[in-house]
Amino acid sequence: MPHQVKAVVVKAKDEPVVIETITVPDPGPGEAVVDVLTCGVCHTDLHYKQGGIGDDYPYLLGHEATGVVSQIGEGVTQIAVGDRVILNWRAVCGECRACAKGQPQYCFNTHNATQKMTLQDGTELSPALGIGAFAEKTLVAAGQCTKIDDDVDPAAAGLLGCGVMAGIGAAINTGEVKRGESVAVIGCGGVGIAAVAGARLAGATTIVAVDIDGAKLELAKGLGATHTVNSREEDPVEAIRKATGGFGADVVIDAVGRPETYKQAFYARDLAGRVVLVGVPTPEMALELPLLDVFGRGGSLKSSWYGDCLPSRDFPMLVEQYRLGRLDLDAFVSERIGLDQIEDAFEKMHRGAVLRSVVEL
Incomplete structure (x- = not known):
């Protein structure tokens, strides 16, 4: 009935x-x-x-x-x-x-x-x-x-x-963060902070959180960020490079989804690094990058759909990490x-x- x-x-x-x-x-x-x-x-x-x-x-x-x-x-x-x-x-x-x-x-x-x-x-x-x-x-x-x-x-x-899986998956599944790597996350809303937590879970040792809101940066620190950058006050690309020995991060995750933040992510990565777009752009947004820079920096540019998750695989695993106190x-x-x-x-x-x-x- x-x-x-x-x-x-x-x-x-x-x-x-x-x-x-x-x-x-x-x-x-x-x-x-x-x-x-x-x-x-x-x-x-x-x-x-x-x-x-x-x-x-x-x-x-x-x-x-x-x-x-x-x-x-x-x-x-x-x-x-x-x-x-x-x-x-x-x-x-x-x-x-x-x-x-x-x-x-x-x-x-x-x-x-x-x-x-x-x-x-x-x-x-x-x-x-x-x-x-x-x-x-x-x-x-x-x-x-x-x-x-x-x-x-x-x-x-x-x-x-939805949102927490999108962020964690952007780090673990799409970005394929490995132990000892450096990660930067641009945008520390729910998805971005979840990406910070995912980077820590994957074993990243340098995790740079970027936002314009100091309160969100404090939350990011609590979930694994080793460095925070208020992009109202300093250039995030230079700050990420400074935190990574001058090279840029192995993985940079754009959790905002705007052309400006994507460019920051693109230039804040190390040579052969990975950029992951998990923030959702709007239909009218367009991106322009010098093609020579795309070629010359190597690496990969990825988009993350739902954190590229497989629920039957990822949900029970992450619940277990939660139960163990790791997430x-x-x-x-x-x-x-x-x-x-x-x-x-x-x-x-x-x-x-x-x-x-x-x-x-």
């Missing part, structure tokens, strides 16, 4: 979010219904609200979530009712050319639930990133559920579902809130006053 649950919906561009009763259908083949425990408030949810991702309103917001599987559909074998799971927005197909090459983290045919959740009048909802977890229950593809042990704080573990996910949880406080959380996020507000249901 379909479920009637409370959920946070935005009905038109830039309108305030509202709490609505929505209908969540029973799961079909390959689907699961998940009782949501926690869901982080991410910039991507704000982008949906502002029309920055599309105009398929109404949107059911929320995607950085943990929950408990309450129903499974036909053919679902990888999860069972009662499993604690982190939700992800890239259920791999197992059949496309990336999956066939043994690189499912680059799957070109990721998918979500086939059925639609709806408002009570039957209007179909567009779930944020195919999840829609600012809700008491949500419907997802079973492949969007990654089982984890239930002895860790769900509010902390759930942040691996401080608790530091990313700035506050715990209810469904009715999401507008306030968006405002705090816009001011840079929080790393993550987490909704607890």
